[in-house]
Amino acid sequence: MAICKKCGARKRRWPRSCPRCRHGSDRAETAVDAAEFAVETGLLGWIGRGVMAAVRLVVRALT
Numbered sequence: 001m002a003i004c005k006k007c008g009a010r011k012r013r014w015p016r017s018c019p020r021c022r023h024g025s026d027r028a029e030t031a032v033d034a035a036e037f038a039v040e041t042g043l044l045g046w047i048g049r050g051v052m053a054a055v056r057l058v059v060r061a062l063t
Helices: 027-041 043-062
Strands: none
Touching: 027 043
């Protein structure tokens, strides 16, 4: 068992939030934050271009 940094209660293992104060990482919130950051910075477009380039290389290698 881990100890919550905010309230000192015993909590489940990382990355679960504390059952008493709900402090800790929440996967859904983390995913939303990461998606918002990717959209704001334009990383989504770069990731898409990189994936497409990798797919083209694989197709060229196989044909």
